[in-house]
Amino acid sequence: MSAPETAPGLPRDAAGEPVFSEPWQARAFALTLALRDRGAFAWSEWAEALGAEIARDPSAGESAYYRAWLRALETLLANRGIAAPAEVAALTAAWHAAAEATPHGTPIRLENAAH
Numbered sequence: 001m002s003a004p005e006t007a008p009g010l011p012r013d014a015a016g017e018p019v020f021s022e023p024w025q026a027r028a029f030a031l032t033l034a035l036r037d038r039g040a041f042a043w044s045e046w047a048e049a050l051g052a053e054i055a056r057d058p059s060a061g062e063s064a065y066y067r068a069w070l071r072a073l074e075t076l077l078a079n080r081g082i083a084a085p086a087e088v089a090a091l092t093a094a095w096h097a098a099a100e101a102t103p104h105g106t107p108i109r110l111e112n113a114a115h
Contacts, residue, residue, distance in 0.1 A: 009054060011062045025066040032073050041076050049076050 011019040020026040036043055053068035053075070077083040097113035 009050075009065055011065055019062065020066075021062055022066075025062075025069075028066060028070050028073060032069070035073075035077075035082075040080060040082060045076065046072070049073075 013019050018026075018029060020029065032046065035041065036046060049072040050069060053072045054065070057064065057068060074083070074085065074088055077088070078085050094110055094113040095108070098110050099108050101112040102108045
């Protein structure tokens with residue numbers, strides 16, 4: 001059984017495929033799998049971190065689940081020294097600034113944050 005099939009609480013459609021209501025959820029999912037595939041952490045570590053986040057905030061619903069997913073990923077990255085919380089926060093702020101500075105219909109580019 002592969003990792004996504006053993007993810008606790010993963011929202012799924014009738015065919016058993018993961019469900020994403022927003023693009024960021026799919027990106028967080030894909031990033032987690034890519035990092036796991038590259039050896040950043042074991043799937044058992046991931047499941048433990050995600051379970052802890054879900055237990056910390058057991059709000060129901062798909063959006064709450066993926067917020068817990070993202071917090072678990074950020075925690076693992078910080079604990080492994082891959083990305084410190086301050087680095088994640090700074091990059092998040094830069095992407096938000098870039099999105100605000102980008103005209104509608106054009107790709108968001110991080111360099112737009114400086115304008």
